[in-house]
Amino acid sequence: MNHRLPWGQMGRMAGRRVLLAVPVLAAVTFGVFAVAAASPFDPVKAYAGTAGLTASQENLDQLRANLGVDRPLVSRWWDWLSSALGGDLGDSTVMRQPVADVIGERLGWSVLLATAAFAVAVLLGTGLGVLAARRPGRLLDRCVSAAAYTLEAAPAFWLGLLAIWFFALELGLLPAGGLTDAASDTVTFGQVAGHLVLPAAVLGISQLPWFFLYVRQGVADALGEDPVRGARARGLSERTVLLGHALRSGMLPMLTLIGSRVPELITGALLVETVFSWPGIAAATVQAATSVDFPLLAALTVLATVAVVLGNLLSDLLYALADPRVGFDG
Numbered sequence: 001m002n003h004r005l006p007w008g009q010m011g012r013m014a015g016r017r018v019l020l021a022v023p024v025l026a027a028v029t030f031g032v033f034a035v036a037a038a039s040p041f042d043p044v045k046a047y048a049g050t051a052g053l054t055a056s057q058e059n060l061d062q063l064r065a066n067l068g069v070d071r072p073l074v075s076r077w078w079d080w081l082s083s084a085l086g087g088d089l090g091d092s093t094v095m096r097q098p099v100a101d102v103i104g105e106r107l108g109w110s111v112l113l114a115t116a117a118f119a120v121a122v123l124l125g126t127g128l129g130v131l132a133a134r135r136p137g138r139l140l141d142r143c144v145s146a147a148a149y150t151l152e153a154a155p156a157f158w159l160g161l162l163a164i165w166f167f168a169l170e171l172g173l174l175p176a177g178g179l180t181d182a183a184s185d186t187v188t189f190g191q192v193a194g195h196l197v198l199p200a201a202v203l204g205i206s207q208l209p210w211f212f213l214y215v216r217q218g219v220a221d222a223l224g225e226d227p228v229r230g231a232r233a234r235g236l237s238e239r240t241v242l243l244g245h246a247l248r249s250g251m252l253p254m255l256t257l258i259g260s261r262v263p264e265l266i267t268g269a270l271l272v273e274t275v276f277s278w279p280g281i282a283a284a285t286v287q288a289a290t291s292v293d294f295p296l297l298a299a300l301t302v303l304a305t306v307a308v309v310l311g312n313l314l315s316d317l318l319y320a321l322a323d324p325r326v327g328f329d330g
Helices: 007-037 043-048 057-067 073-085 099-134 139-152 156-170 189-223 226-233 238-276 282-290 294-322
Strands: none
Touching: 007 073, 007 294, 073 294, 099 139, 099 189, 099 238, 099 282, 099 294, 139 189, 156 189, 156 238, 189 238, 238 282, 238 294, 282 294
């Protein structure tokens, strides 16, 4: 039997997805410029700040010309796209620095938070889903299922505020926000780890219900299938039957969640970062939106779109690897 991974088929599938993503990214960036152009916020006044309140109309018009926001929409978008393809993302008008620097300074912290939260959601959701499916209708299943349905409707920012109130203010166990202690001028691993616990846990728990419910249903269905019954009839231990047979089959539906949860993970991360003052891209996104910072808005939107495309591609690849009947023709 040939167990070699079909790298060629995987590469062709990934290549097709990348080619399809190109026009999508172009359309998304144009949409950002179009929406920003129709926004009631004035980028010139946002750039000028308080000085714009007393500036003459002539000075404001000159600043508008310097920033290039007086040019046609299509021209602004095409110039930005051409420069971005050459590696120049432009300068952020609100941050007063290159867009690449703005993203570079913040992206790593956002990725750290999202990765930790995703690990919490997948590991805890899978573990609880298996335990609940093993004894459906029992106390653990009823309690965890009820909590999952409740958490589905709970906004991430509300969970964050609740966690700050209980763990930081009432119990004093964990810091309420930030990256390091207020009195510290250096960033250490211990401080970052301590400050990461609450936001990662909140973001992970906000994503947990879907993983739990998918695994619970998938494992419960697998336990009733003939291959699992046959494994039990052969005298295999319950642990082997549950983890080696039922879980493997029950995990297949959950793999499709990876891509579909990426947009929710990004949205949740922005809210959680704001609540916990986490130094990711949330603050930059909010400022870019309210100040109509065209280059920064476009770059952040492209970044989010790429994350969604990669998430969907990863889920498809994992599903095809787990179930060879699917193949890599998508």
